[in-house]
Amino acid sequence: MFLHLKNILTPEEVRSARSLLGHDAPWVDGRTSAGDQAVAAKRNEQLAQDSTQAQQLRALVLAALHRDALFFSAALPHKIFNPLFNRYSGESNFYGNHVDGAVLRSRHPDQWVRSDISCTLFLADPADYDGGELLIKEPQGERAVKLPAGDMVLYPSSTVHQVAPVTRGARIASFFWVQSMVRSTEQRQLLFDMDMDLLRLRSTIGDHADPVVGLTGTYHNLLRMWADA
Template sequence: MFLHIPHILDAEELASARRLLGPDAPWVDGRSSAGAQALAQKNNAQLAQASPEAQQLRTLVLSALQRAPLFFSAALPQKIFNPLFNRYSGDSNFYGPHIDGAVLHSQATGQWVRSDISCTLFLSAPDEYDGGELLIQQAQGERRIKLPAGDLILYPGSTVHQVTPVTRGARLASFFWVQSMVRSTTQRELLYDMDMHLLALRQSLGESDPAVIGLTGTYHNLLRLWADT
């Protein structure tokens, strides 16, 4: 599933994040957290995970996700890898083609998280930098993604993807992974589609309509069948 969720961060939260990610933030070489395959492809800066800025930003992003119903419906999160933060600019300006590790260890929480879903939360406006598209390879061709600041993209963790070179300005973003309660991408997509149709039916027919009640029961029975907690 590819899903664009707008306005994960409001204007105040976005301004706070941008302030914490300023030029004086504790940026380190992004290769310090890269796996063996990604090491040769990764050329960016990453916020030091143990820094006070990173701790504040993790709390900010996780709190914002908690109030995003579309995120919950699409991801059905069991675990969320602690959000990380990166910058592409100057000579540290790209991340070549790679695939995310299947199981990742969080320094912040000590958890192992299976990367069912990859997430990028854009923190720079598109007109602030040139290049820097999230480029995802699909059987149907390439998909290029460059979203407004504060918007989130969800995409399968199994995809080969890259960040194209930033040739002007700076691209700031948060990135993290989700281990879903429903491991199958197809099953998650079916549940999300059903949830969105149910939302439309509730708005038109009301919560007490027998068809709405029956389909809601079907949704939860499928979730009960497929989910692990």
């Protein structure tokens, strides 16, 4: 599943996040969190996880996710890796092709998270930097993603992807992973498609029409069959 979620953060929340990530933010070498495969390809900066700014930003992002119904429908989250924050600029300006680790250790809370879904929440306006596209390899070709500040992209963690070099300005984003209640990408996609169709059907014929009740039951029975909560 590939999904662009709009306005995860409000404009005011984006401004607050960028203020916290300003000139006095404790940026460190992003390679400190990279696995064996990724460390040679990774050239960026990352906000120190134990900093005051990281704590406030984690709370901001998680609150935004918890209020977003579309995120819940698409991801069906069981666990969320604590949101991290990175910056690409200057000589620390790219992240070559890699695949995210399958199981990752989250610090806040301290838990292992299986990476079913990778998430990038953009915090810099696209006009503020050149390059920096998230490039995701798909069977039909490479998809380039560069979204407005406050928007987020979801994509399977099993895909090969990279961040193109930033040649002007700074690309700032939050990134994290989701362990879904439904491990299978195909099953999650079917459930999401059904949920979206049910929303459209409810708006047309109402919540209590027999087809809506029946299809809602089918949705939940499939979720009950596939979910590991």
